[in-house]
Amino acid sequence: MAIFPLRIRDLRYQPNGREVLAGIDLDLGDEGITLILGPNGAGKSVLLRAICGLVQPSSGRMLWGVEQGARPERGVMMVFQKPMMLRASVLHNVALGLKPFGLPRREREARAWAMLERVGLADRAGDSAPRLSGGEQQRLALARAWLTRPRLLLLDEPTASLDPSASAEVERIVREIRTDGTRILMVTHNLGQAMRLGDDIVFMSAGRVCEHTPTQRFFARPQSEAARLFIQGELPWRMRL
Ligand SMILES: Nc1ncnc2c1ncn2[C@@H]1O[C@H](COP(=O)(O)OP(=O)(O)OP(=O)(O)O)[C@@H](O)[C@H]1O
Numbered sequence: 001m002a003i004f005p006l007r008i009r010d011l012r013y014q015p016n017g018r019e020v021l022a023g024i025d026l027d028l029g030d031e032g033i034t035l036i037l038g039p040n041g042a043g044k045s046v047l048l049r050a051i052c053g054l055v056q057p058s059s060g061r062m063l064w065g066v067e068q069g070a071r072p073e074r075g076v077m078m079v080f081q082k083p084m085m086l087r088a089s090v091l092h093n094v095a096l097g098l099k100p101f102g103l104p105r106r107e108r109e110a111r112a113w114a115m116l117e118r119v120g121l122a123d124r125a126g127d128s129a130p131r132l133s134g135g136e137q138q139r140l141a142l143a144r145a146w147l148t149r150p151r152l153l154l155l156d157e158p159t160a161s162l163d164p165s166a167s168a169e170v171e172r173i174v175r176e177i178r179t180d181g182t183r184i185l186m187v188t189h190n191l192g193q194a195m196r197l198g199d200d201i202v203f204m205s206a207g208r209v210c211e212h213t214p215t216q217r218f219f220a221r222p223q224s225e226a227a228r229l230f231i232q233g234e235l236p237w238r239m240r241l
Pocket residue numbers: 015016018020038039040041042043044045046047
């Protein structure tokens with residue numbers, strides 16, 4: 001089943017009456033890298049979690065594919081800012097991604113090896129995964145997700161706390177994953193990164209999507225006042241619109 005376009009309509013999440021998502025409207029086509037920007041507390045991470053089914057919205061609709069049906073069981077993966085690592089080897093942690101697919105162990109490990117080559121971690125395959133650096137763990141997590149050939153990959157600040165060269169490496173991998181045919185929706189606080197990677201930008205504030213614009217236009221002529229202030233570094237913390 002095709003999972004795009006994804007149409008999100010008036011999606012709300014109100015735990016204990018608090019408006020965390022205050023009516024999200026968003027359309028995602030089947031190609032490219034979409035970057036989500038917005039101040040702390042805007043609801044970016046909660047939106048990603050809702051899209052991958054980890055958060056149950058209070059109301060609203062999420063319609064997948066031309067059939068406009070429910071989220072497919074497979075094909076949507078998320079990589080967190082601090083990826084989870086089992087106390088086991090790098091290879092085992094990557095091969096784990098294929099567990100639900102019922103492949104024999106040999107096959108899982110062969111594919112995991114190939115993926116480790118692609119993210120530049122093949123020489124660390126036998127090392128303990130929790131001992132990897134932050135940047136290496138992020139690459140491991142990308143490899144683990146990529147291995148399953150997701151249709152949609154959700155990335156929540158994958159380069160937060162990485163040094164410039166580790167960030168550049170993650171950006172390279174994200175581009176390759178896209179070239180391989182995966183749709184990417186990624187949160188970042190790094191405006192330079194958003195310019196480099198994003199085909200389009202979703203700007204969120206106070207639980208809403210304020211605008212969704214092609215990247216060049218977003219930075220040259222943001223449509224919303226909130227985005228204009230944000231780009232200038234002047235958006236007050238958790239500004240309510
Ligand atoms: N279950 C919950 N109950 C109450 N408040 C919640 C819950 N989940 C999230 N929130 C609140 O919703 C707001 C948005 O959270 P979210 O993590 O999505 O922000 P964000 O845009 O990702 O911010 P940051 O840039 O800091 O990562 C926060 O104020 C958070 O505390």
